[in-house]
Amino acid sequence: MRVPAKPSTVASSIRHLSAVVFAAFFVVTSAAQQPQQQQQTWDGNRTTPVHLIPLKDELDQSIIPTETNPLPFSSRYTCLPCHIYETIQKGLHFNASLSTNAGRAGEPWVWVDERTGTLLPLSHHKSKGFWDPAKIGLTAWDFTLLFGRHLAGGGISEPAESAVTPGSRWEVAGRIEINCLGCHNAVSTQDPSEWAKQVLRENFRWAATAASGLGEVGGMASRVRGTWDIYDGPNPDDTEWAVPPFVRYDRNLFDSRHRVLFDLSHKPADSRCLACHSVSPVGLTKYSFDEDVHTAAGLKCASCHRNDLSHAMVRGYEGEALDYPGLAGEDFTCAGCHLGNEKAKGENALAGRLGAPYPKHKGFPAVHFKRLSCTVCHSGPWPGKELTRVRTSRANRLGIYGVARWSTDLPAIIQPVYVRERNGKLAPNRLLWPAFWAEQRGKEVSPLQPQAVSAAAGDLLKPEQGVVNILTAFSLDLEAGRIAVLIQRDQVYEVNVDGGLDASPYVGGILSTVPVWAIKQGKDILPLVPEFDPEAEEINPDVQTRVQEILESLAGAKGARGKPVLLYKKALFQVTETYLEKAESPVPPPASPELAWLADGKIEPLVPDFELRTIAALAGLEQTLTEEQVQGVLKALSESPSKEEGQVKRRYVYISGGKLFRLDRDGRLEVVDDDDAGPVTWPLGHEVRPARQSLGVNGCKDCHRFGSPFLFRKAKGTGPLKTDRVKTISANAFMRLDRPYQALFGLSFVVRPLFKWVLFFSILVVGSILVLVALLVLGRLSGLIEKRN
C-alpha cells in the first residue's frame, strides 16, 4: 500500500519531532515505497525519457523550493521510483570497497601529504604495492574526506549504520549518496569543482545539490559542532563562522507542481568521465594535446565502456570475460571490435564493430600478438628517451578550480612502462614510486599516517615556518606594495598565498655570505636595515626609528624565540620598554647588520642554520625533504612514546625513490633495497594513437635495436626526498627480459637487410633449378625433348 505523498513542509515540521518518532516514520515510508520500484527492462525505445520529476529529500518527501530551509535532494529517493538504487550500488564506480572481484588492477588512490613527504598508494583491491586503507587505519570517514572529491558517491562514502566508526561526523555531514547527476546530467552547469569543494567542507549530503546547480549551498558542516544534525536547522548564534549547511534552490528550475526537468544523458558525455579520469602530460599545453583516436573518430567513452542498470561497467581489457563472465567484456576489447571474435561463428565473428578498421599488421611476426597487448604499440605516448610524466585527476587533484591552487605536482606518475601482466602479455603501465614513513617489524613495514609523523617530527618538517613568520611580521609594518623578503645565497624568498615560501633567483647587488632580510618593491630589493654607523655618537633619528620598528615587528612575530636584537659591529640594539637601547655586543662583531634573538642571555640566530640549510637545499625543487630531515624525523619517531606497553623498541623507516632509509646503530642514515619500496604500476588503456603513429610503423627497429628506449630506457626513482640514492630499473627488467640477449637481438637487426638478400638469392637459385627440373620433366612427358634430340 502506498502512503500518499503529502505536500512537503516536512523540513520545517519534522524538525520538531523526536528522533524516535522520526525514525519510525522513516521506516514506514521506506517500506511503503518498495512496491513502487520497477525492474527496468528496456522496452526497445532508443530515446531517453523526459525526466520531469519531483525532487525528493532523504526522507523521501517532495521538495518544495519555496519552503523555509528545504533539505538537499536525495538521488536515492528522487530516482527510486524508476531505478533500483540497490542494484546501482553494486556498480563498478560504487562498490570498490565491497567487491571481492577486482579484475585487472586500476589506478590507486594516492594519499598525498607534501609536508611529510607521503605518497601512499591505496586501494581496496589487492595489488602489489597498493595498501589497504583499513590496514593503515583509514576509516570510511577518513577515506571519504581524503578522496570524496573524486568519488562518485555510494559505497564507502555511504556506510551503513553498523559501519560508522567513532570520531566520524556522518550525522553532521550526511552520507554521500551515489551522484547520479555527476555522470548523467547533460547540463553544462554540472560542476565537479563544486562537488569537490562541498565534500571538503564536509557538506556531504549537500554536495550533489550544489554540484548540479539545482541550488546554492552555503555553510560548512566541518565548522559545525559534532552534535548538530540536519533537523537542528540554522544556528541563530553564529551567522559568520560555524554556519550549518543550507540550500537555496533555484526556483526557476521548478514548475508549478514542484517538478524539475532534468536534462539527462543515458550515455554520459566524455567530459563527465574525464572529470575523474583525465590524464595529461606535464608541461604540455592544452591546445597541443591529442585526444584518443577513438574520440577523434566520434566515439564516446560510453560507446565501449558500457553498462546496464547494474552499472557493472565494461572496462575493455583482455581477459575481462574471465573476471566477469556475464559482462560481454571481451566484445569491447581492442580485438573484440577490430578483429572480431575468432572463436565465434557467424555475425559474432565479424570484425569492424562500430566501424573499427581491420588491422592487417603486415610484416609483424605472429609472436607479437601472443606476447603483447594491443596497447603496447597503440596506446600511451611514443616511448622516447625519457619516460613521460603525467598528472591524473585523482592522484594530482585535477579539475578543481577556484582561487586556491588545488592540483599537486606530486605524485610523479610516469608512463609508459611495459609490464608483463597476469595473462603473460606485456602491457603499458603507469608507474608511481611510493613514499611514506613506516614502522618496521622484521621484514614487514606498516605505513604511518602523515599526522602521526607530523606530531612526532614537530618543526623538523616545517623548516620554512620560522622564515615565513618573520617575513610576515616584517611585511605587516610595510607600506602597500612592499613586502619583506629574505636573500640567501643566490635566491630570494618571499611568502606565497598558501603561507609557504616561493624562491626566485636573485641578481641584485646585495652581496653577503649571511642571510639578508630585505624589502621588495616591484623589481627593486633594498636592505631591511638601513646602512648606518653603529659606533657613532649620534645615530640618525630616522635610522633609529626604523631599527626600532623592525625590532618591534620581530617581537610580535609568531613563534618568536626570544627578544629581538640587532647586532652590528660591536653594538647590540634592543628595544627596552619603548626606547631603542644600545649596548656592547657580547658576540664577535658581524660585518653587516644582523638580527638575532636574545634568549636566556644568549644570542641565537634569527633562523637556525638547519632551517636555512633545508630551505636552500629545497629551493625551486618539488622535493620537500632532505636527508638531514629524514634522519631527524626517524630519530624523533624512535624516541616518541610507545602506545603499547612493554613493546620492543620500534624501528622506523622512510621509503622514497625506490629505496628504504633507516638509521644504523650509530644513528646515521643508511639506505637499503626493499620490496615495499618498489614502484607500483597499473595498466593504461588510453590515449590510443592512430595506426600511423603506432610502434612498429617504421619497422622492427622501433623496438629491436641496441639501446632502444622501448627495451632499455630506465625508470629512475623519484620522490619527495632530495637524494641521489634512488633505485633505477631498466625497461627490460619490467618486461622480465634478459638485457644482454635483447641487446644482441637488437644488434642482429643491423645485418638483417643483408640476411634478407642472402635468403632471396638462395631462393632464386634453388627455385630456378627446381623450375628447370619441372620443365625438363614436362619436356620428357610431352616428348618435346626427345624430338629435339
Next chain:
Amino acid sequence: MFFRLISVVSLLGLAVRLTYLRFSHDTVSAGAQTGSLSRAAYFRWLSHGLAALFQPAGWKWLRATYAYCCTVYPPPMLKWIFVGLSTSLIYLAVSGFAFAIFSPRGLFGIPLLLHVVAGGVFAVSLAADVIYRAKEYSSIIEVFTSGGRPLGYLLGLFSRPLRQSLLYWIFVISGLALVSTALFSMLPYFSFRTQLGLVATHRWSALAAALSAMAFFDSVLPRKEA
C-alpha cells in the same frame, strides 16, 4: 597440438623404421638367426650404438662416416657445402622441433638467434648444393620416360637411386619452402593471417625436410658388408 603429435610420431616412427632396417641388415649380414631379430635385441643394438657415439670408439665411426661423405661430396667446395648443409640442418631440426614440441612459447632466446644464423647457412648451402648436385639426382627426370607407363614410374621409385633422387628433390622443395617462409615473414608485405600461414608452412616444411633428410642419408650411408 596436431603438429606436435604428427611430428613426434613421424620422426620417431621413421627413426625406428630406419634403425630397425639397419639393425636387421647388420644382424642378418652377421649370419645370425631370424630369432635374434627380436625387439629386445633391437633395443640392445640401438643402445650399444648410441653408447658408442659417446665413447672414443664412436668417434671412429663418425670419422668413417665423414670420410665416406667426403668421397661422395669431393673437396674442396662440395665437402664444405655438405658440412654446412648438414650441421645447419641438424641444429635447425634439433632447436626447431625441441621448442615446437616441448615449449608452449615456441622458439625464443639465444637458440632463436642461432636458429636464424643457421637458417642463413642452410639457405646458402642448399643453393650451392643444388647447383653442384642437381644433375646427380636428375634420374627423377629419367623415370618419367622409362617405358612411359604409370606403373613403371611407381616401380621405378623402389630402386635405390631413384628413391635417393626423389628424397633429394623432396628435401630441396622443403628447403625452398623453409627459406621462403622465413624470408616472407621478415617482409612487410604480408598480413597477420598470412603470417600465421607462413609459420604453419614453415613448420610443416621443416617436418618434411627432416623426414626426407633422414631417409636420404640412410639411403646414402653405407651398410656393413656381409
